[in-house]
Amino acid sequence: MDPTRTGRNMLAPFACRPEDSRGRHFPESYSTFRTAFQRDRDRIIHSSAFRRLKHKTQVFVEHEGDYYRTRLTHTIEVAQVARTIAGTLGLNTDLAEAVALAHDLGHPPFGHTGEDALAALMAPYGGFDHNAQALRIVTRLERHYADFDGLNLTWETLEGIAKHNGPVTGPHAQGAHSVPEGGTLPYALEEVNRDFDLELDTHASAEAQVAAVADDVAYNHHDLHDGLRSGLFTEEDLMDLPVTRPAFEAVDELYPGLEPMRRRHEALRRVFGVMVEDVIQVARQRLEAAQPRSVAEIRDMGTPVIRFSKPLYQDIKAVKAFLFKRMYRAPSVVKERKRVTAVIEDLFPLFMSDPAQLPPEWREDVASARDETALARIVLDYVSGMTDRFALAEHARLCGARA
Template identity: 55%
Template sequence: MRSGGDRWRAPWACDPGASRGRQHGASASPTRSEFQRDRDRIIHSSAFRRLKHKTQVFVFHEGDHFRTRLTHTIEVAQIARAIARSLGLDEDLAEALALSHDLGHTPFGHTGEDALDDLMAGHGGFDHNAQALRIVTRLERRYAEHDGLDLTWETLEGLVKHNGPLVDEAGRPRERYAAHGVPGAILDFDREFGLELSTHASGEAQAAAIADDIAYDAHDIDDGLRAGLFSVDDLKAIPFLAELLAEVDGRYPGLETPRRIHELVRRVITRMVEDVINTSEGRLAEAAPQSAEDVRRAGRTLVGFSPAMAAADRAIKGYLYPNMYRHPKVKAVRADADRIVRDLFARFTAEPAAMPEEWRAGLDGAEEGRIARRVADYIAGMTDSYALTVHSALFGTTPNLKLR
């Protein structure tokens, strides 16, 4: 394992100087690498700023201590850079992918996505990865010469494939897309600027994906405890966390609860990051890739957890699902949020003129599917607070989205 200050680039890293380029062929920068430019374009986008007021996992609270999509994204970026640095990957690309991975999420966390996916069932569904691609290639309108952010091929590939190949070698959808197919937005763009959907993504994208899992586990534990949905000692039901708590309590007996929580959470992150680095070093040594392309065609994920840590990750998520995401108090709030999204969708599809001019433009006489997709784009881009404001203006009464 390389020390934190020892920066290097391994043969299997993506080289910004050898990027496959941009769809619109922007000129090079004299001061920044291509992947640094991608990172900067993402940070300065409207969609990135809106993450500040979008729910992470849906727990709506007063106060500023609970994660939003933005704070989660920053945590993922920090972890992704740490992993990339130790493995000799390009840190800037890993960071760009971490910063962009949640751009396609709706207001109200997964509740909003589930509602829009159901409402769009007859029009191609709704998928946050496909939506993120639409945002960075079409919906961001900032540049004089093109729509989107015109990101490099490597960033777009990682954005779409960070969780693995979308299709097999015969083009059949796999994993999460096996049942309903790959979203049309991804297939359409792939025909324009092929992303090699049957291969794995780069090591940098794999680092960003596993960083997302680590950040989720750590901050959901933290936020769930802050919300009072379960206690610290309840977490002893998970062997991995019980071991860490025993370590904390043995070293700091009688420690006050907030400090005890922090000591637990930071150990979760540290152990998981160290596991990923050690495991990935072994896999990379075994596979011996000599290029980023070798990583893509390795036939398996090379950056990830060991079997033991993967089991611990599943145990944490298995605990949080019923005790946090499906906690009765949270479910009640999710039901209200679902109603808000459905109300907005119904109103705007029936009356597109109720949307702002930039969103209703060109919809006179448009077919149902085109109207529905425009409405989904508009709602998906809303922050929680804006969705509540719009709903209140249109319907007069809006649910109070707080745990009760």
């Protein structure tokens, strides 16, 4: 059986079909038992960068507790949500899953704190953007295959990584990774786009849009859970918020006197369900109104088709504002942010001034560096690929008493 045709008739007309893929940068023979998007997914799962997500964190530093989410557990949760939504809407679940699994590959150690530190250090050398870095990883830095660098993913998966949050350029550019008119693309994204035009001024496929919303669903849910577990706030604090208050009230009505941990779990799974059901309902309404007949029509709509309803989006904004104040900027978290920022700020200039400290396999790249900018980008690739624990260990080894 041709794997590219498995379930073909079950897909919506606006879904991405592997047999219609725009292909890979380096042509390959077809698999006899996996579609092109399934191969993308599997290559991402087997990559070194994916394994490193195990010891990269979201908010808390890796050593702080075994129950807090890491980038890996977060990514698995995003992929699960993406498959659920995509399957319900008749989209290609394999592509949605592949984009979801790859969306955080470019994150450095110490979460957004590490990203902020590296962005400042890289400002003279073209900046740093974790989304663009994910593309650099899957097109250049993974070096395991005999015929090419990177994972040689399909155009559709690369497009999804680049644009899952919306167009990067043009009149409809939006989101954290968009480039304002007259601005310059992150160099890592520019390099990939030069080799494989990703049409950065259009929206991505509906599958990639699903991956983006699944990311929001997952982190809003688990950051509430992790914040409660850490003691940064309590269930009573959540009774002042939309979405969470009705969820706890519903549990209390159904299960009066329920054990606190079960009560918390039951309430937050309802919050999770509200978000997923809202996305599905809104997507169905928007798709019914627009009646897209192809993936191209999805890309050219000028607005995302997968999104939260306006009322729920406002409620989620209130939850995010609460989390920002009580969790992301909690005194204990801010204190740790300063400590790990210092780790990055020590390691990066150290490798810049003495690149011989880099591992042997990196020195060939250093030898070919034409200028300081090229060297900085090699150092960035190395430092951003570190896990939390490895960055702390290297800092202790190389910086000694300052660690």
